[in-house]
Amino acid sequence: MHPPHIRDMVVTAAVITVSTTRTPETDESGKAIQDLLAGAGIEVTYYALVPDRIPLIRTALLTALEHAGCVILTGGTGLTPDDCTIEAVRPLLEKTMDGFGELFRWKSFQEIGTSAYLSRALAGIMDGKAVFCLPGSLPAVTLATRDLILPEIRHILSHSSLSHP
Secondary structure, rough: OOOOOOOOOOOOEEEEOOOOOOOOOOOHHHHHHHHHHHHOEEEEEEEEOOOOHEEEHHHHHHHHHHOOOOEEEOOOOOOOOOOOOOHHHHHHHEEEOOOHHHHHHHHHHHHHHHHHHHHHOOOEEEOOOOEEEEEOOOHHHHHHHHHHHHHHHHHHHHHHHHOOO
16 A cells, blocks of 8 residues: 555656667567566556667657656666666756665675676756666566665655655
8 A cells, every 4th residue: 555645646657778789679678677567566658779879869869768667777787888867867857856776785795796886877857757777687677677776766756746845
């Protein structure tokens, strides 16, 4: 049962995969996110696959925000020179949900050990909508979507989508 301040709402989502090597046919992580969302009754209204380039990531994010209340980006959150999803997204966020990254890394640590702290997973609010940046691996997107995003997305959007007085 949800607390009374969680509004009944239709949640729509967008999925953006950031990769220079994947194609729509080989994008297992993007497909897993879409399947988990669909299984929770959340319609995916936008999907894009973009290379690791800040302007392209930002363009896809801004387009996704026109189509959905929740945007999940996967890939480009690591430490390689090409990884730039966090650099593309963080400056655009109005508020961050620091606990998301902390909890994601803690849960990942339980599964994969100390390499979990290499993840720069991030979440925040932009234009009253939720934005999540996840690593590109299938286990990571499954963990984050299933255990962290889906249980709280209506709660997050109930708060973030309120009009300012």
